[in-house]
Amino acid sequence: MYLDVRSDWLSYVDEVPRALVATNTVANLKALEQSPRHAHQKAQLVFTLRGIINCEVEDAVWVVPPQCAVWIPGGLPHTVFGSGVVECISLFIEPPEAPSLPDKCCTITVSGLLRHLLMRANEMPERYDVDGPDGRIVSVIFDELAVAPIEDLRLPIPSDPRLKKLTDLLIAAPADRASVAEWASRVALSERSLSRMLAEEVGMSFGRWRRQLHVVLALRHLSTGQTVQAVAMDLGYESASGFVTMFRKMVGKPPARYLSERPGPAPRDHDGG
Incomplete structure (x- = not known):
């Protein structure tokens, strides 16, 4: 699956009745360069495991090296492309569930703890038990994202x-x-x-x-x-x-x-x- 560019997948992700939906993606430069500009209702966090991810919005290009992530607010048109072979985790987050998260596109540093939490979220069932251990992991992820340092890895256009x-x-x-x-x-x-x-x-x-x-x-x-x-x-x-x-x-x-x-x-x- 190429990040989040398939229209059927975008519609599906927005319809999943959970505060967080995670996907693991491995793709090459050519595939990501074909990503059309798109938007989705849920906000998105793209965490880079390997390679370099670039996120382009109307007025800037964000560069996302390994151990960083880009936050894309819900409804913001964007395109994502990579440099070489890349591996990343995409989290789709329902904004009302995380009011303390950024309201603008930004690049954040992912701590060791947050990295482990994101890897764990990638293994959770799609419709996890919101009142069980998985639901508590999602809450901690939101808490960590709210205090994650922001890096100025943006080129204004x-x-x-x-x-x-x-x-x-x-x-x-x-x-x-x-x-x-x-x-x-x-x-x-x-x-x-x-x-x-x-x-x-x-x-x-x-x-x-x-x-x-x-x-x-x-x-x-x-x-x-x-x-x-x-x-x-x-x-x-x-x-x-x-x-x-x-x-x-x-x-x-x-x-x-x-x-x-x-x-x-x-x-x-x-x-x-």
Whole structure:
């Protein structure tokens, strides 16, 4: 089953009379790339076990490395795609049963306890006994989700056509170190107009927005086993140390440490910190 993209499965999940429905999914990049934009009544938590999951909503792309999860509120149109072979658990949650959970799309860190609870939920009967042990596990899952740390693994996508074109140009050539004025001229804007529009639409300066893009791209590549050195060069940094400094400032940890705390391939370059 490909995540949650089959219309018959979506309808079925929404009709299951339980606060939580869990599914385990293994899929490849091609299958997930074919995922159409869709929505469902229940909220969804996608927990990545292996590989990188990306969730795209109208105004942002969320990157979900191993040991993280993305929360998608009910009714929010989205599409989900992966980088390489991925394995994940999807939990479909009835919002009224969990009023303390997020009301916006976000990426959260999954603790060791929450990971075990999610794995246990994946083994529960679909129509579990809400008054028995399984029902109590669901309650604990909701409690843990309500206090789970949120990570800023989001790339805001502007709505203005010129800024969308700029986004495409930056993604196509992440190593291009052109100045803000040069990037602005490529989409027929002045540097001042570009800075003002980015501040209004994504709440970031051009420099921070581009660094956020580099973090998203770096996580995708590092989680497949690429070296820190190779990723740094691909993103246009003069040295691995310069890239590591940027990553640490944006994420709070150097890339090797960040990924070593998660299951799956870690970067193979000692320069990762």
